[in-house]
Every structure is written in C-alpha cells, then in structure tokens.
Amino acid sequence: MSDLNCKRFILECLIEYEDGTMPADERALFEQHMELCPPCLRFLTSYRATGKTLKLLKPEEIPPDLAQSVLAFVRSRAGRKA
Amino acid sequence: MKPDGSAAQAEPTDLDLVRGIKSGDEDAFEQMVERYHARVYSLSYGVLRNAEDAEEATQDTFLTLYRKIGTFDESKKFFSWFYRVALNQAYSRARRRRPTTAAVPIEDYLPRFASDGHIASPELPDWSASIEDGAIARELAGRAGEFIADLPPAYRDVIWMYDVEEMSTADIAETLEISIPALKSRLHRARLYVRQRLAEISRAPAPEEVSR
Numbered sequence: 439m440s441d442l443n444c445k446r447f448i449l450e451c452l453i454e455y456e457d458g459t460m461p462a463d464e465r466a467l468f469e470q471h472m473e474l475c476p477p478c479l480r481f482l483t484s485y486r487a488t489g490k491t492l493k494l495l496k497p498e499e500i501p502p503d504l505a506q507s508v509l510a511f512v513r514s515r516a517g518r519k520a
Numbered sequence: 521m522k523p524d525g526s527a528a529q530a531e532p533t534d535l536d537l538v539r540g541i542k543s544g545d546e547d548a549f550e551q552m553v554e555r556y557h558a559r560v561y562s563l564s565y566g567v568l569r570n571a572e573d574a575e576e577a578t579q580d581t582f583l584t585l586y587r588k589i590g591t592f593d594e595s596k597k598f599f600s601w602f603y604r605v606a607l608n609q610a611y612s613r614a615r616r617r618r619p620t621t622a623a624v625p626i627e628d629y630l631p632r633f634a635s636d637g638h639i640a641s642p643e644l645p646d647w648s649a650s651i652e653d654g655a656i657a658r659e660l661a662g663r664a665g666e667f668i669a670d671l672p673p674a675y676r677d678v679i680w681m682y683d684v685e686e687m688s689t690a691d692i693a694e695t696l697e698i699s700i701p702a703l704k705s706r707l708h709r710a711r712l713y714v715r716q717r718l719a720e721i722s723r724a725p726a727p728e729e730v731s732r
Contacts, residue, residue: 443637449630453708457689477639480646481631487648488715492683494661495668497565500558501575508553511579512586 444478447471452485534598541589553582556599559685560606566680567610568617569665577613581606600695607677623672626709629716647722660718667717671710678703679710 447468454460455468472479501507532540532551540548557578564577584605592601634640651657668676677696681687682703687695693703 444639445633445637448639448712449633453704453711457704481639484646484648484715484719485711487651488664488711488718489683491651491657491660491664491718492668492679492714493686494658495566495665495680495684496562497571497574500561501571504561504575504578505553505557507575508557508579508582509550512549512553512583515583516586 443471444475444481447475447478448481452482456485456489535594538589538592538594538598541586549586552585556602557582560602562685563603563606563680564610564613566665566684567607567614567669567676569669570617573613573617574610577606577610580613581609584609597691597694600691603681603695611673624667624670624713626671626675626713629713630709631712631716645719645722647719650722660721663721664714664718667714668710671713675706675710675713678706679714682707683711 451460451464451468455465460468472482532548534552534555537548537552537555541552560581561574561578564581565571565574568574568577581602585602588605592598631639632641647660651660668679671679678692681692681695682689689700689703693700696703698706
C-alpha cells in the first residue's frame with residue numbers, strides 16, 4: 439500500500455473498502471489518503487450515492503393479484519392442474 | 521408447541537417444495553409461487569422496465585419451473601437455479617421486445633488517471649447531495665435503470681442482483697457461476713459506469729432550462 443494513489447484507491451481497492459473486507463491497516467491508509475485528497479473523497483461520496491440511488495430501482499409495487507395470475511396461467515398451459 | 525397446545529407447523533424448505541412439485545403436489549407449487557413471485561417479478565422488471573412484460577415474464581418463469589423441475593439437481597441451491605431460469609426468461613422477452621443494440625463500451629465511462637496515478641478525468645459536479653430530495657432521487661434511479669440496461673449482461677446482472685435486489689455475494693456467485701473476485705470486479709466497474717453517467721446528466725442542463 440506504500441504506492442497508494444487515486445488510481446489504486448478507485449480502481450483496485452474501493453469496493454473492498456466499502457464492503458468491509460479490507461484489512462484494518464489498509465483501511466487506515468485509505469482514510470489518510472482521503473483526508474489529503476479531496477477528489478478521492480468526492481469520488482467516494484458519489485460512489486456511495488450511486489449505490490443508494492440504485493436501491494430505489496425496485497418496482498414500487500408488486501401487482502396485487504400476481505400470484506393468482508401466475509397460477510391461472512400455469513394451470514391453463516400445463517395440461518393438468520398445477 | 522404453540523401456546524394453544526398444537527404442534528408448530530415447520531415452514532417447508534425450498535427442497536421440500538421442489539420434491540412436492542416433482543411428485544405432483546399442487547399445494548407445493550402454490551406455496552412456491554407464493555414464496556417467489558414477488559422476487560421473480562422484481563428481477564423481470566429490472567430487465568424489462570415495463571410492468572406488463574414483467575408480469576408475463578413471471579408467468580413464463582413459473583411455467584418453466586413447473587415443466588422443468590425434473591431437471592433440477594437437488595444437490596444445488598434451488599434459488600440459484602430458479603433465478604437463472606427467471607433471468608433467461610426476462611432476457612429472452614427483452615430480445616423479442618427490443619431490437620438488438622450494441623452493449624455500451626464500459627471502458628469509455630471509467631475514470632481516467634494521470635501517469636502519477638492522480639485523477640485526470642474532468643471534474644464533474646457533485647450530484648450526491650441532490651438525492652436527499654426524493655423526487656430527484658427517483659428520477660435519477662430511473663435514468664440509472666436505463667444506463668444499466670445498456671450494459672453487457674455480465675455487468676448488468678451483477679449490479680442488479682447486488683445493488684437493487686440486495687442479494688448476497690455468495691448467492692450471486694452461485695447463480696451466475698462466477699468467482700467472488702470476478703463478481704466484485706464486475707460490480708465495481710458497473711458502479712463506476714453508472715456513477716459516471718449520473719454525473720454527466722447532472723452536469724448537462726435539461727433542454728427546458730436551456731430554452732428559458
């Protein structure tokens with residue numbers, strides 16, 4: 439980690455920093471780097487915002503009668519009662 | 521025992537239901553539909569971005585389950601097998617619905633660095649605070665969904681399963697039959713791509729703003 443720079447931070451190590459699998463000593467180096475590197479801190483902030491935004495992509499509602507429509511469809515196609 | 525003295529009914533496992541379906545138990549099939557219809561719909565919606573198509577893909581997925589359950593290897597995890605069935609159904613329908621377009625070249629959207637390793641990409645506005653506004657966040661999410669749809673499937677599947685469906689890395693790796701390091705690499709690159717595209721649309725003024 440002695441050659442830590444923005445490229446290593448962003449391309450190689452960021453995901454492990456975020457998912458918590460990075461060893462503690464490397465995390466400390468990362469955090470030191472971010473304190474001294476505003477572009478990387480901004481990058482991390484927007485990377486996290488990307489994840490939060492994606493969580494909004496699930497459909498807001500499931501059709502209420504979906505299970506029944508699935509059963510009716512399968513029964514009509516399966517040749518015998520499903 | 522429950523408080524009323526009756527024996528507690530254990531929830532059947534996926535494998536219990538699989539074996540029930542194989543033996544023609546229609547109640548087992550109904551329970552499987554009840555257990556997984558919402559997740560299959562959500563996955564299908566992610567690929568197809570359309571409620572009607574997602575519902576039809578969900579129906580097709582369960583019909584395939586019903587017809588092909590005999591091919592399921594019981595030594596494997598059911599959900600991984602079933603998720604692949606659902607993905608294949610959704611992509612098959614997507615190909616019928618949309619003309620095939622070339623997947624986006626993801627490399628074009630990755631950050632660039634100077635020879636000393638520092639960020640060399642042009643500075644983009646920091647849009648991250650804007651998602652505190654729910655309406656803006658939902659609009660950005662919709663655009664993010666469009667951007668994901670343009671990705672090569674290897675990236676699209678991973679980012680959808682992890683960041684939208686919030687599946688575990690172990691389940692995703694088993695479903696897609698890839699290693700955890702490969703999964704993380706794809707996920708990270710897909711996120712970098714979506715981040716860049718969201719930053720770019722945050723930079724560009726909307727057409728109505730230009731005309732004002």
